[in-house]
Amino acid sequence: MGILDIFLLEALLNGILLGGVLALLSLGLNLIFGVIDVVWICYAELIMLGMYGMYFLYTVYGAPIVLAGLVCLVGVGILGVILHLLVIAPLLGAAPINQLLATGGVLFFLQSAATIMFGIEFRNLGLRLPILKLSGMFISYSRLLAFATALVGMVLVYLFLTRTYTGAAIRAIAQDRQIMVLMGVDSRRIYVITSALGGALAGLAACLLVLQYDVHPFVGLSFGPIIFLICVLGGLGNFVGGFVAAFVFAEIIALGGLYLDLEWGYVFAFAFFIVMMFIRPQGLMAKRS
Amino acid sequence: MLELKSVRAGYGGFQALFDVSLEVRRGEAVGVIGPNGAGKTTLMRVISGLIRPSAGSIMLEGIDLVATPAHRIVERGIAHVPENRRLFPRMSVEDNLKMGGFVPAARSKFPERLRVVYELFPRLRERRHQLAGTMSGGEQQMCAIGRALMSDPELLLLDEPSAGLAPVIVQHLFELVKQIRAGGLTVLIVEQNVQQVLRVVDRAYVLKAGSLRASGSARELLGSDTIREAYLGV
Amino acid sequence: MTRAWPWLIGAALVVLPFVYRSPYPLHIMVIILIWSFAYTSWSVMGRFGLVSLGHGGFMGVGAYVTALLWNHGGVSPWLGIPLALLASGLLAVLVAYPCFRFRITGHYFALVTLALSGIVLQVITATRDFTGGSLGYTPERYQGGSSLFALQFSDKTTWYLIALAVWAGGLYVWHLVDRSMMRYALEAISEDEDAAAAAGVHVTAEKLKITVVSAMMTALAGALYGQYQMFISPDTVSGISISLQMVFAVVVGGVYVSLGPTVGAVITILLAEVLRISFGTRAVGWDNLVYGILLVLFIIFLPQGILGSLLDLGRRRAPALPRAAGSG
Numbered sequence: 001m002g003i004l005d006i007f008l009l010e011a012l013l014n015g016i017l018l019g020g021v022l023a024l025l026s027l028g029l030n031l032i033f034g035v036i037d038v039v040w041i042c043y044a045e046l047i048m049l050g051m052y053g054m055y056f057l058y059t060v061y062g063a064p065i066v067l068a069g070l071v072c073l074v075g076v077g078i079l080g081v082i083l084h085l086l087v088i089a090p091l092l093g094a095a096p097i098n099q100l101l102a103t104g105g106v107l108f109f110l111q112s113a114a115t116i117m118f119g120i121e122f123r124n125l126g127l128r129l130p131i132l133k134l135s136g137m138f139i140s141y142s143r144l145l146a147f148a149t150a151l152v153g154m155v156l157v158y159l160f161l162t163r164t165y166t167g168a169a170i171r172a173i174a175q176d177r178q179i180m181v182l183m184g185v186d187s188r189r190i191y192v193i194t195s196a197l198g199g200a201l202a203g204l205a206a207c208l209l210v211l212q213y214d215v216h217p218f219v220g221l222s223f224g225p226i227i228f229l230i231c232v233l234g235g236l237g238n239f240v241g242g243f244v245a246a247f248v249f250a251e252i253i254a255l256g257g258l259y260l261d262l263e264w265g266y267v268f269a270f271a272f273f274i275v276m277m278f279i280r281p282q283g284l285m286a287k288r289s
Numbered sequence: 290m291l292e293l294k295s296v297r298a299g300y301g302g303f304q305a306l307f308d309v310s311l312e313v314r315r316g317e318a319v320g321v322i323g324p325n326g327a328g329k330t331t332l333m334r335v336i337s338g339l340i341r342p343s344a345g346s347i348m349l350e351g352i353d354l355v356a357t358p359a360h361r362i363v364e365r366g367i368a369h370v371p372e373n374r375r376l377f378p379r380m381s382v383e384d385n386l387k388m389g390g391f392v393p394a395a396r397s398k399f400p401e402r403l404r405v406v407y408e409l410f411p412r413l414r415e416r417r418h419q420l421a422g423t424m425s426g427g428e429q430q431m432c433a434i435g436r437a438l439m440s441d442p443e444l445l446l447l448d449e450p451s452a453g454l455a456p457v458i459v460q461h462l463f464e465l466v467k468q469i470r471a472g473g474l475t476v477l478i479v480e481q482n483v484q485q486v487l488r489v490v491d492r493a494y495v496l497k498a499g500s501l502r503a504s505g506s507a508r509e510l511l512g513s514d515t516i517r518e519a520y521l522g523v
Numbered sequence: 524m525t526r527a528w529p530w531l532i533g534a535a536l537v538v539l540p541f542v543y544r545s546p547y548p549l550h551i552m553v554i555i556l557i558w559s560f561a562y563t564s565w566s567v568m569g570r571f572g573l574v575s576l577g578h579g580g581f582m583g584v585g586a587y588v589t590a591l592l593w594n595h596g597g598v599s600p601w602l603g604i605p606l607a608l609l610a611s612g613l614l615a616v617l618v619a620y621p622c623f624r625f626r627i628t629g630h631y632f633a634l635v636t637l638a639l640s641g642i643v644l645q646v647i648t649a650t651r652d653f654t655g656g657s658l659g660y661t662p663e664r665y666q667g668g669s670s671l672f673a674l675q676f677s678d679k680t681t682w683y684l685i686a687l688a689v690w691a692g693g694l695y696v697w698h699l700v701d702r703s704m705m706r707y708a709l710e711a712i713s714e715d716e717d718a719a720a721a722a723g724v725h726v727t728a729e730k731l732k733i734t735v736v737s738a739m740m741t742a743l744a745g746a747l748y749g750q751y752q753m754f755i756s757p758d759t760v761s762g763i764s765i766s767l768q769m770v771f772a773v774v775v776g777g778v779y780v781s782l783g784p785t786v787g788a789v790i791t792i793l794l795a796e797v798l799r800i801s802f803g804t805r806a807v808g809w810d811n812l813v814y815g816i817l818l819v820l821f822i823i824f825l826p827q828g829i830l831g832s833l834l835d836l837g838r839r840r841a842p843a844l845p846r847a848a849g850s851g
Contacts, residue, residue, distance in 0.1 A: 179339075
């Protein structure tokens with residue numbers, strides 16, 4: 001056992017911790033896709049706005065962090081609903097690529113709006129959370145907290161989906177959209193609720209990410225592509241697939257970043273994705289096409 | 290109870306129903322029979338709101354169904370068991386039943402309705418946690434009917450319940466339909482399997498190429514040539 | 524009489540820089556021509572429903588490979604550019620082949636290409652020792668500044684003519700594709716892949732061909748842009764913003780018409796310039812803001828684009844972008 005092993009172990013552990021947040025994000029995207037059958041390309045930008053929200057609430061206005069987090073969660077949830085009502089709903093009958101492009105327009109819009117309103121400087125929450133030392137490994141407390149919160153979030157979503165009527169409707173509509181009418185379900189209402197949920201998950205992720213990373217208008221470009229790759233590899237709409245893929249990708253990023261710059265981690269992840277597409281084109285755990 | 294007057298309906302440019310008028314009285318069991326492509330499923334869909342009629346009126350005890358938003362028709366007391374069952378394949382039997390009882394009025398009655406359905410279909414209780422998509426055709430049909438019953442409807446629409454099922458199971462199924470009727474439920478069945486359905490219903494209509502060709506009591510139709518004409522054109 | 528128009532306009536365009544010598548408008552024209560060529564390159568595959576959100580990546584590869592080979596290896600762009608095209612072609616095959624072979628289409632494909640452009644950006648940033656990362660990269664000036672060997676010219680007129688030629692070449696390629704068997708094959712594929720395959724169309728091969736052509740053309744645009752501006756940075760030539768900008772311009776201009784992308788380029792670039800002149804540095808971000816809103820509005824209300832819709836009014840064709848049957 002040498003120093004190298006400790007670093008490796010540390011990277012592996014960090015990978016798992018990162019995977020938690022990525023899994024949360026892929027859950028949000030998969031929910032939207034599974035229920036409404038659209039992909040929000042601007043999902044990462046919603047997270048970016050959430051991160052700015054946290055920054056302003058906590059650092060600038062001095063709100064207690066938990067309160068800021070809750071406001072953020074609800075706020076981005078509302079943004080999700082607005083996005084759905086203004087952009088997605090008018091395009092529900094259009095070709096899927098049009099829906100995708102429209103959210104691309106929103107991506108542009110949000111990045112630019114952030115640039116104009118907040119400038120391009122990197123902002124930091126300024127929160128110095130302790131670094132824990134676990135048998136020779138350094139694990140940042142914020143990472144642990146993010147992981148734990150993400151897990152709790154996912155469990156809550158799971159309970160919501162399996163124990164409530166609305167949750168059942170969300171699961172059902174992803175499996176057979178047309179007959180929901182016969183159950184007395186108003187599909188449009190379910191879409192709005194799902195959009196709110198997807199937005200809220202993005203808001204939650206924003207709270208967790210802002211603990212560890214700086215925010216700037218283009219921060220979405222850092223993890224947006226990864227989330228999409230995770231969802232595609234796990235199978236769009238496949239919650240379990242996305243969950244697994246999130247951790248796989250997180251490990252690759254963490255290990256890639258071990259010996260090289262962080263960006264190489266992403267490159268390896270993409271290379272892995274390409275390879276996986278050759279080997280298992282239906283995705284890691286294909287259920288839906 | 291249910292009254293259709295001169296209903297026209299179709300899909301896009303294709304018209305499937307031409308001036309269909311029929312009625313179903315409370316407590317009755319009425320059948321709609323006819324060959325493939327006659328428009329039977331379209332008829333069901335236009336009643337339950339899956340598609341909207343282009344002309345004509347559909348009244349349920351004085352309530353204008355055409356004016357009612359599609360997803361609120363269930364609240365009025367109509368439950369539709371769609372063609373091919375259309376269960377939610379990756380949800381359990383019990384979750385499917387839960388969806389059947391989604392409307393607020395049914396939620397408060399959930400435990401009781403569940404009991405009724407499980408009494409009627411004991412096989413479903415055995416398999417309550419099984420994924421609906423993994424069951425056999427007959428079991429799925431039972432689940433689909435059970436799901437419709439969860440909303441405690443007054444009118445049950447059954448769309449080709451015998452489709453794809455072995456004769457023995459079909460027979461058992463129609464026995465169950467008789468049982469359901471005995472509970473006071475009004476039933477409208479659309480079927481290709483003439484023999485079986487005419488044994489269960491009081492009256493029937495004959496639908497061919499979107500128009501009603503004949504109607505009468507079950508006994509009359511069983512004896513007459515009308516049906517043979519409709520199906521075989523002789 | 525109508526047949527003469529393109530030739531007359533073409534002649535006018537060629538003569539323009541000799542008649543109207545002011546450098547700033549010429550500069551704008553060069554920029555418009557290069558980007559029109561880039562957008563046209565995108566639309567060569569975009570018109571068949573192969574919507575790629577990764578063309579920013581190809582542009583980046585074109586620009587950076589050419590510049591890097593020149594700065595680090597003294598390789599003339601005359602060789603560097605073909606190598607860059609080759610690199611982008613290979614990249615296109617690497618990413619597109621598994622997608623097409625395994626029927627990853629539509630929005631799945633768009634997402635994969637989106638990730639591609641993001642990754643190219645990451646690679647450029649990660650290799651900052653070579654590429655300068657997000658700070659950008661400058662091809663070294665060769666001797667006096669004007670050289671055929673280095674493909675660098677200080678004279679705007681020369682660049683204008685080069686850009687004009689390349690732009691015209693792009694339109695020519697577009698028309699070649701439009702008139703080829705490949706077009707019918709690809710249209711059949713975009714309608715119904717299975718039916719096309721059953722009819723004997725080599726679906727994967729056809730899609731790959733058009734993707735490689737499109738990628739290489741886009742790389743050429745990137746390389747020329749680098750040579751002209753003498754400065755490239757990850758977000759001006761690659762990345763998601765560029766990719767979306769391409770889509771936006773083509774959607775606005777019209778994707779099924781050869782001049783549609785050009786119209787889109789004219790609109791977007793003039794808009795950016797107007798904003799820059801009116802607001803100076805405070806205009807940063809406003810152009811993309813407007814693009815974003817316009818893209819959404821266009822997709823919702825005018826999916827055929829301006830040129831496409833105008834032509835449609837004249838010709839009464841069926842709606843271009845297919846509307847999927849049944850709503851959610």
